Amino acid sequence: MTDETVHETHAVDHGSNGNGEDGRLFGVLAEYDTPGELVEAARKVRDAGYTEFDCYSPFPVHGIDEAMGIKRTILPVLVFGGGATGTLGGLLLQWWCNAYNWPWNISGKPVWSIPANVPIAFETTILLSVFTSFFGMWILNKLPQVWHPFFRNERFNQVTDDAFLLGIEARDRRFDADATPALLKEAGALKVDSVHYDPDPATARMPKWITAFIVASTAFALIPFAIAAKARTSHSTEPHIHIFPDMDFQPKYKSDQAMDLFADGRENRGELAGTVARGSLNADDLFYRGLEAGQWSTGFPKQLEINDALVKRGKNRFEIYCSPCHGYDGRGAGAVPQRVAAGGGAWQARNLVDASNPVVINMPNGQLFNTISNGYNTMMGYAAQIPHADRWAIVLYVRALQRSQNASLDDIPSDHRNGMQMPEAPSR
Amino acid sequence: MSALQKSLHPAEKYKAGKLGVSLQKIGLGIAVVFLALSLVLGATHGDHWKRFLYSYVIAWAYIFSICVGVFWLVMLHHLVRGRWATVVRRIAESMSMAFPIVFVAGLGFVIPLVAGYQDLYYWAHPDAALCLEKVAAGCGEYLHPTLVHKLGWLSPGFFAGRYVVYGVLYTVMARYFTKKSREQDDSGDPQISERLRVASGPAMIVYALITCFAAFDILMSMAPKWYSTIYGVNFWGSACVGGFSALALMVLGIQRTGRLTHSINQEHYHDIGKWMFAFTFFWAYTAFSQFMLQWYGNMPEETVWYKYRLFGEWQWVSIAILVGFWAFPFVFLMSRWTKRIVPSLVLFAVWQLVFHWLDLYWNVMPSYDWIASFHDGAQIVAGPLTGSPAYHHVGFSALDITVWIGLIGVLLAGFGKNLHGNLIPVKDPTLGLSLAHENL
Numbered sequence: 001m002t003d004e005t006v007h008e009t010h011a012v013d014h015g016s017n018g019n020g021e022d023g024r025l026f027g028v029l030a031e032y033d034t035p036g037e038l039v040e041a042a043r044k045v046r047d048a049g050y051t052e053f054d055c056y057s058p059f060p061v062h063g064i065d066e067a068m069g070i071k072r073t074i075l076p077v078l079v080f081g082g083g084a085t086g087t088l089g090g091l092l093l094q095w096w097c098n099a100y101n102w103p104w105n106i107s108g109k110p111v112w113s114i115p116a117n118v119p120i121a122f123e124t125t126i127l128l129s130v131f132t133s134f135f136g137m138w139i140l141n142k143l144p145q146v147w148h149p150f151f152r153n154e155r156f157n158q159v160t161d162d163a164f165l166l167g168i169e170a171r172d173r174r175f176d177a178d179a180t181p182a183l184l185k186e187a188g189a190l191k192v193d194s195v196h197y198d199p200d201p202a203t204a205r206m207p208k209w210i211t212a213f214i215v216a217s218t219a220f221a222l223i224p225f226a227i228a229a230k231a232r233t234s235h236s237t238e239p240h241i242h243i244f245p246d247m248d249f250q251p252k253y254k255s256d257q258a259m260d261l262f263a264d265g266r267e268n269r270g271e272l273a274g275t276v277a278r279g280s281l282n283a284d285d286l287f288y289r290g291l292e293a294g295q296w297s298t299g300f301p302k303q304l305e306i307n308d309a310l311v312k313r314g315k316n317r318f319e320i321y322c323s324p325c326h327g328y329d330g331r332g333a334g335a336v337p338q339r340v341a342a343g344g345g346a347w348q349a350r351n352l353v354d355a356s357n358p359v360v361i362n363m364p365n366g367q368l369f370n371t372i373s374n375g376y377n378t379m380m381g382y383a384a385q386i387p388h389a390d391r392w393a394i395v396l397y398v399r400a401l402q403r404s405q406n407a408s409l410d411d412i413p414s415d416h417r418n419g420m421q422m423p424e425a426p427s428r
Numbered sequence: 429m430s431a432l433q434k435s436l437h438p439a440e441k442y443k444a445g446k447l448g449v450s451l452q453k454i455g456l457g458i459a460v461v462f463l464a465l466s467l468v469l470g471a472t473h474g475d476h477w478k479r480f481l482y483s484y485v486i487a488w489a490y491i492f493s494i495c496v497g498v499f500w501l502v503m504l505h506h507l508v509r510g511r512w513a514t515v516v517r518r519i520a521e522s523m524s525m526a527f528p529i530v531f532v533a534g535l536g537f538v539i540p541l542v543a544g545y546q547d548l549y550y551w552a553h554p555d556a557a558l559c560l561e562k563v564a565a566g567c568g569e570y571l572h573p574t575l576v577h578k579l580g581w582l583s584p585g586f587f588a589g590r591y592v593v594y595g596v597l598y599t600v601m602a603r604y605f606t607k608k609s610r611e612q613d614d615s616g617d618p619q620i621s622e623r624l625r626v627a628s629g630p631a632m633i634v635y636a637l638i639t640c641f642a643a644f645d646i647l648m649s650m651a652p653k654w655y656s657t658i659y660g661v662n663f664w665g666s667a668c669v670g671g672f673s674a675l676a677l678m679v680l681g682i683q684r685t686g687r688l689t690h691s692i693n694q695e696h697y698h699d700i701g702k703w704m705f706a707f708t709f710f711w712a713y714t715a716f717s718q719f720m721l722q723w724y725g726n727m728p729e730e731t732v733w734y735k736y737r738l739f740g741e742w743q744w745v746s747i748a749i750l751v752g753f754w755a756f757p758f759v760f761l762m763s764r765w766t767k768r769i770v771p772s773l774v775l776f777a778v779w780q781l782v783f784h785w786l787d788l789y790w791n792v793m794p795s796y797d798w799i800a801s802f803h804d805g806a807q808i809v810a811g812p813l814t815g816s817p818a819y820h821h822v823g824f825s826a827l828d829i830t831v832w833i834g835l836i837g838v839l840l841a842g843f844g845k846n847l848h849g850n851l852i853p854v855k856d857p858t859l860g861l862s863l864a865h866e867n868l
Contacts, residue, residue: 062432062866076764115723118716 023197025177026149027052027169029156030184030192035061038164041187043067045168048183052172056156056165075136082132083125090124091117105339147204153195167195288388290366290373297366304392314397317390321382325349330401349379352398353405361402368395433860436852437690444848447685448522451844458837466830473827478547481537482796483831485548488534489647489788490832491526491839496639496664497671499524499598501703502605503635506621506628512699514862515691518852519678521606526842531595533838542588550798550811551575551582551652558808575653582649590645594638601631606846609853616855639664647788650795651813654733658718663791665711669753670784672703673777678843680774688851694768695865701767704780708761711787712754732813736794740817745790753783764867785832794820 032038035057042055046069055064065072098104099112138144150156155163166189168180181192197204242248253259259267271277282288287301300306319328327334330352340347352360360368372391375381386394409417436442470480498520505513513520537548546553557579580586605624612620640660648659656662676697683689722730737746757776766772795812797820853859 060868062868080762115720118720 023199025170026195026197027167027171027175028181028184028192029150029153029165029167029195030181030187030189031155032164032166032188033190035064035164037188038166039064039067041166041184041189044183044187045166049174050168050172050180052175053166053168056150056159056163056167058160058162058164061164073140075133075140078136079129079132082136083129086125086128087121089128090121093124094120105342108335108338146206146210149195149197152198153193155191155193286366287392290364290369292366295366296364296370298364300365300392300396304389306396310393311397311400313390314393314395314400317386318394318397318401321386322394325379326352329353329405330398331405350376353402355406360398365395365399368398432864434863435860436854436863440690441687442691442851442854444687444851447682447687447851448844448847451847452841453844455837455840455842455844459834459841460837462830462834462837466827466834469827469830473825476547477540477545479796479825479827480831481540481545481548482792483825483827484537484835485646485650486785486788486792486828487832487835488530488537489792490670490785491835492530492534492642493663493667493784493788494670494674494839495524495527495530495598495602495842497668497707498675499527499602500635500664500668500671501675502602503628503632506605506624507632509625509858511858511861512696512865514856514858515688515696515852515865516675516679516700517856518609518850519682519847520675521602521609522846523675523678523843524602525606525846526839527595527598527602529838529842529845531591531599533835534591534595538588538591541584544584547798549582549587549649549652550795550809551579551649552584553798553809553811555809556652556811578649578652582645582652587645590641594642597634597638601635605631609856610849612853612855613850614855618857621857636664639667647791650792651733652811653729654813655730656718656722656733658714662711662714662718665707665714666784666787668707669704669711669780672700672707673780673784676700676704676773676777677781680770682851691852691863694770695867696862697770697773698764698768698867699865701761701773701776704773704776705758705761705767708754708757708780712758715754736813736817736820737790740820741822742790742794742817742820745786745822749783749787749790753780753787757783789828793822797821 030041032041038055038057039061042053042064045053046067053068055061055068057064094117095112103111105111150167156165159165166184168175168184174180181194184192253267255268257267258265262269284301284303285291286297286299287303290297292299304310322330323334325334325336326332326349327337331354332349332351334349337348350360351357355361363371369391371379372386372394373381373383382391403411466480466483470477473479501513501520502517502524504510505517541548541552550556556575604627608620608624611617640663643660643663647663648654648656679688679692679697679700683692719734722734725731736742757780760766761776766776797815798809798811799815799819800807801810801814856862
C-alpha cells in the first residue's frame with residue numbers, strides 16, 4: 001500500500017460504499033503503521049494548527065492526548081460531584097424516610113443515627129459516581145454515534161483490530177484539499193483516503209426502527225407505573241391474580257383441616273390410647289408443670305441445683321424473654337410499655353417485684369412456672385421458646401429480683417459492703 | 429515522547445555505595461540515644477515498666493507494620509506480573525528485609541512476658557486465671573466467660589512460640605524474594621521472575637494468615653475478652669498506609685542523594701500515591717465495618733471495646749483519627765495532582781505515618797488502665813476495659829515518643845543493612861516497561 005499516491009479529492013476512492021456516488025467531502029483519513037508513528041503524526045497535525053481531527057486506534061495509546069493537544073477531561077470533577085450528590089442524597093433519603101415522614105420507634109433506637117446511615121450513603125455514593133463516570137464518558141465523547149462518514153472507509157473497519165488512523169475533517173479552517181493530505185503523507189502515512197458523505201441524506205439519520213424501538217420500550221417501561229398509579233385510586237372486587245396457582249394452592253393438608261378419609265372427618269390423627277409420643281412423657285409433675293400433689297409447688301424441682309450459676313442463667317434468659325415487657329428491674333416498664341406510652345397509650349406489664357401489692361411475690365414457684373409456660377391474660381405462653389429448666393431458672397431469678405429490688409443496705413453482710421462502693425480511680 | 433520500553437539512563441547512579449552503611453549508622457545512633465533515654469524514663473516512671481512496655485508494643489507494632497506494608501508490594505508485584513513498580517521493587521525488598529531485626533527488637537516485650545511480667549497483657553495476669561475458677565461465681569460481671577476459653581491460646585509460652593514462628597516465616601519469605609531478585613541482577617535469567625511469580629501465590633496466603641494472627645496476638649489480645657474477626661484485616665490496611673508512605677519517603681530520600689534520579693519519576697510517585705489513597709480508604713472501610721456491626725449488634729462483650737473509645741477523653745482521639753487518618757487525606761489525595769506533585773505526596777506520607785502511629789496508640793492504650801474490683805471481700809484485678817470510661821485518660825507520655833523514635837531508628841538501621849549493591853533490579857525483564865511507565 002505504501003506505493004499508493006494521494007487520491008484526488010474528488011476522485012472516487014476506496015472509502016466509498018462502492019455505488020460510485022459520493023456526496024460532499026467530509027475529510028481525509030490517514031493510516032499509520034505503528035502507534036508511535038500515529039503519535040508523531042498527531043503532534044505534527046496539531047503543530048500545523050488543525051483542531052478538528054481525531055485519532056483512532058485499537059487500544060489506548062500512551063501520550064496521544066498530549067500529542068493531540070487534548071485538554072484533560074473534566075470527568076473526574078463531574079464524578080466527584082456525582083459522588084457527593086449520592087452521599088447527600090442517600091443521607092437525605094434516610095432522614096426523610098426514617099426521621100421525618102415516618103418516624104418509628106424500633107426497640108427504642110434513635111430514628112436518626114449517622115452510623116446506621118453510612119452503608120446506604122456509601123452505596124448511593126458509589127452508584128451515582130459510577131453512573132456519572134459511565135454516562136459522562138459516553139456523553140463527553142459524543143457517543144454513541146450510530147453513523148459516521150468514516151464508516152464508509154474500508155480501513156476504518158479495522159480500527160478495532162490493527163489500524164492506526166488519523167482523520168482530519170474538512171470543516172477545519174486550515175483544511176486544504178491538497179496541502180492536508182500532503183501533510184499527512186509527509187508525517188509517514190501509509191495511505192491517505194478522502195472520505196465523502198453518502199449522497200443519500202437518509203444514511204445520516206437514525207434508522208426508523210431504532211427510533212421505534214426506543215419509543216416502544218419507553219412506553220412499555222411506563223406500564224408498571226401506570227398500573228401502580230391506577231391501583232392507588234381505584235377499587236377492585238376481583239381476587240388476586242395468581243401467577244403460580246399450583247404454588248398458592250398446593251394439594252396437601254395443613255393442621256386442623258377437614259378431611260373425608262377418616263370417620264371423624266378430621267385430618268389430625270390423635271395419639272392412640274395407651275401410647276406416648278417420643279420425648280413427651282413428662283411424668284414429673286413438679287418439673288414439667290410446677291405441681292406437687294395437685295397444688296402449686298413452693299419449692300424447686302430436685303433436678304436443679306440452686307446456685308449462683310443458675311441465677312445467672314435465669315438473669316440471662318429473663319433479660320432476653322421477659323425484660324421487653326417487664327423491664328430489667330421487673331417493675332413492668334420495659335421497652336414495649338415505653339413504646340405504648342410514646343404512642344400516647346397507657347399500658348404496663350405486671351410489676352413482678354411490687355412489695356405494696358405483693359401478688360407475684362406471694363405466688364408459689366409452681367404458679368410462676370405455669371404462668372411462664374402457659375401465659376396469663378394478654379401474656380402468651382413461652383413453653384415453645386424456653387426449655388423447662390430455663391423456665392425454672394427464670395423463676396429463681398424473679399425471686400432474686402424480688403429480694404434485691406426491695407433490699408436495704410442491712411441485707412448485705414457487713415464484710416461485703418465495701419464492694420458496693422465505686423472503684424477507685426486507677427493510679428497512673 | 430511515549431515509548432513502551434526504555435532502557436536505563438546511561439548516567440544513572442543505581443549503586444547503593446555507602447548509602448546503606450550511612451543509613452545504618454544514623455539508625456543505630458537514633459536507636460541507641462532514644463532507647464537509652466526511654467530506659468531512664470521507663471525506670472523512673474514508677475509503674476514497674478508498665479508504661480514503657482505499652483509504649484514499646486505500640487512502637488514495635490508500628491515498625492513491624494511498615495515492613496508488612498512494603499513486603500506486600502513485593503509479593504503483589506510478582507503475583508499480578510506488575511510493571512510500574514519494578515524500579516522501586518528493590519527498595520521495597522530491602523525495606524522488607526528489616527523483618528529479622530524488627531523481630532529481634534520485639535523480644536524487648538516478649539522476653540519480659542515469658543519471664544513472668546504480668547502487667548502488659550491481662551491474660552498473663554494471675555487474676556485472669558483466677559477467674560477461670562470464679563466465672564460461675566460472679567467474676568463474669570467483669571470478665572466475659574469467653575476469656576476462659578482463650579487462656580490456653582493466650583499463654584506466655586505459646587504466645588512466644590507463635591511470635592518466633594511469625595518472625596521466621598516473614599524473614600524466610602522476605603529473604604527468598606530479595607535473594608532471588610538479586611540473583612537475577614547477576615544472571616539476567618528471566619526464569620527467576622517466573623519462579624518468583626509461582627512462589628508469590630502461596631507466600632501471599634501464608635503472609636495473610638500470619639499477619640492476621642500476629643495482629644490478633646499482639647494487638648487485639650490487649651483487650652482479651654473482646655474479639656473482632658476483621659481486626660487483622662484492619663491492621664493490615666493501616667499497615668499498608670504506613671508501608672506505602674514509608675516507601676515514598678525512602679524513594680525520595682534515595683533520590684536526594686543523587687541516585688535513581690532518572691529512573692523514578694512522577695509516574696511512579698503517582699502510583700505509590702494511589703496505593704496510599706486506596707489503603708486510606710480500605711482502612712476506613714474495614715474500621716467502619718468492625719465498628720458498625722458491633723455498634724448495631726449492641727452486645728456488651730463486643731461494644732465494650734468501643735465504650736472506652738467513644739466516651740470519656742478517648743472520644744477526641746477517635747474523632748482525630750476519623751478526620752486525620754481518613755477524611756482529610758481521603759479528600760486531599762483524591763486528586764491526580766496531589767499525588768503527582770512530589771512535595772504534596774511527601775507531606776501526606778509524613779502525615780499518614782504520624783496518624784498510623786496514632787491509630788495503633790488508639791488500638792492499644794485504652795487497655796492500659798486496669799481496675800480492681802472486690803469479690804468475696806478480696807481484691808481482684810478485673811483487667812482492661814472495666815469501670816467507668818471517665819476514669820480512662822488519654823495521658824500521652826514522653827515515653828510514647830522516645831520509644832517510638834528509638835524503634836524507628838532500629839527500623840532505619842534494618843533498611844540500611846540491606847541497602848547495598850544495585851538499587852534497582854537491573855536485569856528484570858519488566859524494567860524497560862517500568863522505566864517507560866506512564867499513567868493515562
